[in-house]
Amino acid sequence: MAPAPARLGTRRSTMATTQSRQVADTITARTGVPVELELITSYGDITRAHLTQLGGTGVFVNNLRDELLGGGIDFAVHSLKDLPTAPAAGLTLIAVTERDDPRDALCARDGRKFSDLPAGATVGTGSPRRVAQLAALRPDLSFVPIRGNAETRLGKVTSGELDAVVLAYAGLARVGRLDDVTDVFEAEQVLPAPGQGALAVECLAARAAADLAYLTAVDHGPTRAAVTAERVVLAELEAGCAAPVGAYAECHDGRLRLRAAVVAPDGTRAVRRERSAALTQDTDPVDTAASLGRELAREMIGEGADRIVADAAGGAA
Template sequence: MNRLTIGTRKSQLALVQTHAMRDALLAAHPHLTIELEHITTKGDAILDRPLAAIGDKGLFVSEIEDAMRSGKVDLAVHSAKDLPSILAPDMTIAAYPERADPRDVLVGAEGRTLADLAHGAKVGTSSPRRAAQLRNLRPDLTIIDIRGNVDTRLRKLDEGQYEAIVLAAAGLQRLGLLDRVTQFFDPYEMTPAVSQGILGIEARASDQRVAELLKVLDHAESRATAEAEKAFLATIGGGCQVAVGAFATYRAGQLHLIGMIGALDGRLVRGELTGAASEAQTLGANLAQQLLDQGGRDLL
């Protein structure tokens, strides 16, 4: 059984991420033969509506999980922020590789930063989380939904449909497009999505062979940060349609977690908490409860 099949979405970013993990697996296990299976998810197929209007959980995941259940594929490489905060019981994240840059970035026309944008400028984002924080920073901006892969969004910007767009730094980094960035947002002003910049390698919970092969890719610090952030989101509830962000950093066995709950009108509550990395999920749940009690519940 030296063969693995990886399920992947067809976007350029998904393929770049999958190829990187395939190459890392082959470097660690040269005896393997690895094939890719391209799968179209609901989130890929429906491009004429905002993500929040399509549904809640697993928009970029469900079809790939079905392929794993049927035995068609053995594992999948996801952007961990696309994964539901609570996985189906028959699935597991067998590896969280080391995190890339977790920040959000602005890509502004003609090199503009957020401060450079004119009153009423059109800014594209498909994320309620980004929209809430943009309105908190610049209530005068016109926030417009934007769908499509990274290349499509950059093309729409270049065509003049928007004055700026907000994207994840990690995606641009993996695509070699960081030169398009005009501003990196500090996590205290634009708190990232839960697990942003982390890849999650999903497999069947019962598949010990695949779990053993993937151990080499797991990065303990990134796993701890992902678990804290996902526990934060799970405690609050909701998926693509809620304006929620969290970002944890690891240092000497401790996690420092920033969390944010927002409303689309720009109101938000933000807080932070530090605790043992070994209690990552408890830390995330505690910060979520703290923010819910401080007014976050009224913003959802």
């Protein structure tokens, strides 16, 4: 008798269902456990308010978490950058998938690169992090807050409503829209959101070590270490998903390199720092990553990064 399918909770958008199906297929391929998708509408999907008005944190994941706690689904898949850094009572992050390309991408009319956009060009993005870092590079551009799925945002460019939009490269790849990309921002230009490009698998803590242990088959150790460092920076700064904070960590040649930036919304003030730590066989990489994130965040706080975050939050309120 075939096992009953596991119930994977996902948001209803094309991007969410596509990435959840990828995780489901990988789980089945590696463990033999069949998985079916349960489509759930989040508050972030139905409200017309901008992310800064919502506070960002949790608006795309709370309904999924309610379903987990209520037993309606067995596990949920989230874009890790949408997941609050504070732990949720009764739940655990059982797996972090191998990260896709974490960079931000520009999709502009007439195939233009970022440097080719004329002064005053309108660039759409719902992310204060992107606005702050892009404004630091090009203060002559006009940044416009937008909502909607990738297709809706791209449509604002093709219709002529906007000159360009900025989206996550990984998300565009998942929905097959890489042909719309006209430029890609390297981390030296624009640091991605903590966790960008990675997917989080969340389940009930009480079931993690028992009947859901098979979910660890999609956990990727180097990615988990990297995103742990990034998310600890965000947590130490007491900043939410909508804060102007970029962070990116990489595991390479036995070391974990972490870069972070906190930039004022108008791009005029910034605290940017970098640290690295050795990944040794006698220490847990996640513990090393967490310590690295705390050290870097505290250094940045000493230079006023927390005040930039607080001022940005006050301006958005």
